[in-house]
Amino acid sequence: MDRLRFAIGQRVRIRDLPVPGHMRTPRYVRGRTGEVTQYCGSFRNPETLAYGGNGMPTRGLYRVRLRQGDLWSGYRGSGQDTLEIEIYEHWLAEVGKGAPDAP
Amino acid sequence: MPHDSAGHTPIDMPDDPDARIIRALKALLIGRGFFSADDVRRKIEELQSPAPARGAALVAAAWSDPAFRAHLLADGKVAAAERGVPVLEAGLIVVENTPSLHNLITCTLCSCYPRSLLGQPPPWYTSKAYRARSVRDPRGVLAELGWTPPRGIAIRVHDSTADMRYLVLPRRPDGTEGWPEGDLARLVTRDSMIGVAPALSPSAVGRDPSGI
Numbered sequence: 001m002d003r004l005r006f007a008i009g010q011r012v013r014i015r016d017l018p019v020p021g022h023m024r025t026p027r028y029v030r031g032r033t034g035e036v037t038q039y040c041g042s043f044r045n046p047e048t049l050a051y052g053g054n055g056m057p058t059r060g061l062y063r064v065r066l067r068q069g070d071l072w073s074g075y076r077g078s079g080q081d082t083l084e085i086e087i088y089e090h091w092l093a094e095v096g097k098g099a100p101d102a103p
Numbered sequence: 104m105p106h107d108s109a110g111h112t113p114i115d116m117p118d119d120p121d122a123r124i125i126r127a128l129k130a131l132l133i134g135r136g137f138f139s140a141d142d143v144r145r146k147i148e149e150l151q152s153p154a155p156a157r158g159a160a161l162v163a164a165a166w167s168d169p170a171f172r173a174h175l176l177a178d179g180k181v182a183a184a185e186r187g188v189p190v191l192e193a194g195l196i197v198v199e200n201t202p203s204l205h206n207l208i209t210c211t212l213c214s215c216y217p218r219s220l221l222g223q224p225p226p227w228y229t230s231k232a233y234r235a236r237s238v239r240d241p242r243g244v245l246a247e248l249g250w251t252p253p254r255g256i257a258i259r260v261h262d263s264t265a266d267m268r269y270l271v272l273p274r275r276p277d278g279t280e281g282w283p284e285g286d287l288a289r290l291v292t293r294d295s296m297i298g299v300a301p302a303l304s305p306s307a308v309g310r311d312p313s314g315i
Contacts, residue, residue, distance in 0.1 A: 024265045026211050028238065040194060043266045061265055063196075068260075077242045080257035086265035 006062055010036045011095040014064065014087055022050035025091045029083075033095055034066035040086060060089040151223055157188050158220035158270055159291035162302075163284040165197075166275045172199075179270065183220070190219045192268060198261060199272040200298075205252050207245070207260050207298035208269045209237035215263040217270050221293055228297065238262055248299050271298040278305045286310070 006012055016030035017023075024046055039062055044055025068081040075081070133140055161183055165172035174182040179195030195217065198206040210216065211234045216224040227233050236244050241258045245251065252258065261269045273295040279287060290303040305311065 024212060026262070026264060028211070038196075040196075040265075040267055046265070061267075063267075065259075068258075072239055076240060077258060078254055081241070081259070082257065083238060083260045083262060085262040086267055088265065 004039055005060060005089050006036045006039075006092060006094075008036055008038065012036055012062075012064060012092045013095050015091050015093050017091060019047060021047070023047050025087060026085075028071065029064075029066065029085055029087075032066055032071060034064040034070075036062050036092075037065045037084060038063040043088075045088065061086055062089065062092060063087075064092070150218070153219055153222045155221045155291075155293035155296065156288070158217065158293070158296045159288040160284070161186060161188060161197075161220065161270070162272055162291045162296065163287035165272055166279075166287055167284050172272070175272070188220065190217065190268065192218055194267045195220075195270065196261075196267050197270045197272050198259070200274045200301075202274075203256060205256050205258050205298065206269075206271045207237060207241050207258060208263065208271060209234060209260060210263045211235070211238055212264055215268060217268040217296075220270055221296060225293070245299060248294075250300050271296050273298075273302040276302050276304050278311075 011033060012035070013033045014025065014029050014031065017025075039060065042058040042060050045053075045057070045059045046055065049055035063084050064087050065082050065084045067079075068075045068077055068083055069079055071083060129143065132138060133143075161175060164186060165175050171182065171186075174185075175197050176199055179197040180190050182197075183190050183195060193215075200206055208216075209228075214224055214229040216228060218224075233244065238260050241260050242252065245258075263269050273291065275287075276290055279290065286308075289308045290305070292300065292303060294300040295302045
């Protein structure tokens with residue numbers, strides 16, 4: 001079993017890293033805060049895999065749940081509506097730890 | 104009878120610059136012997152052959168067998184494989200609709216889709232409009248597609264951004280108690296497994312609800 005960097009239920013902030021090119025963290029969730037709901041395993045890093053690299057070391061992949069009301073100003077749905085998204089561990093930071101958004 | 108060609112634009116392969124580059128690259132690779140034209144045709148056939156019936160069979164099995172339902176929700180890929188439905192492209196997460204929660208699948212970055220289970224995605228799924236609006240205004244998108252979930256049901260959007268693919272386990276329609284799996288599967292549409300519609304009602308497939 002891999003050692004998990006984040007616990008299920010933990011509040012996390014999705015970092016806004018200046019990574020150009022192919023990455024799997026869409027802009028609309030960067031800088032936002034949510035809750036870890038699941039650990040999906042460890043996968044080769046698409047940011048290097050996409051450019052002929054071997055994607056090593058692998059990165060832990062987590063599902064993060066965000067409240068729609070926190071994502072969009074003037075969200076038109078219900079306050080109970082949520083969004084879940086897969087985020088690699090190097091794009092996540094503990095809330096309140098203030099990790100700098102640098103590579 | 105004369106052939107009537109009026110009012111019909113000829114169907115043609117796209118001729119944008121990307122398509123030209125792809126055709127040139129394909130011709131080069133075939134010319135150098137990396138693969139044959141038949142390999143390309145066969146791969147396209149293989150990619151396009153899985154029908155939503157594979158996903159529907161899993162849903163019908165989950166509705167019929169509580170132990171399989173639990174397994175499918177806990178470890179989708181392994182559970183599907185045990186039913187003879189291998190999911191080769193990625194991991195599989197099955198999300199269950201309940202009386203208080205409705206799930207909707209999208210891929211904002213590209214076109215991730217559970218192709219092993221549902222085949223190729225419909226054109227609207229890969230459109231920029233769906234990808235942008237499904238995350239920002241899921242209720243508006245659902246209403247435009249013809250279904251308005253009650254306010255009391257929370258909507259959860261799943262953006263498949265990385266190494267997982269998603270399948271919605273729709274709610275089992277009322278009036279289907281005791282139905283065999285094969286009949287249940289007919290109620291499970293592709294769109295109900297993407298989460299843009301509920302499963303069909305018994306009357307939609309010409310069957311009276313059971314027990315009435």
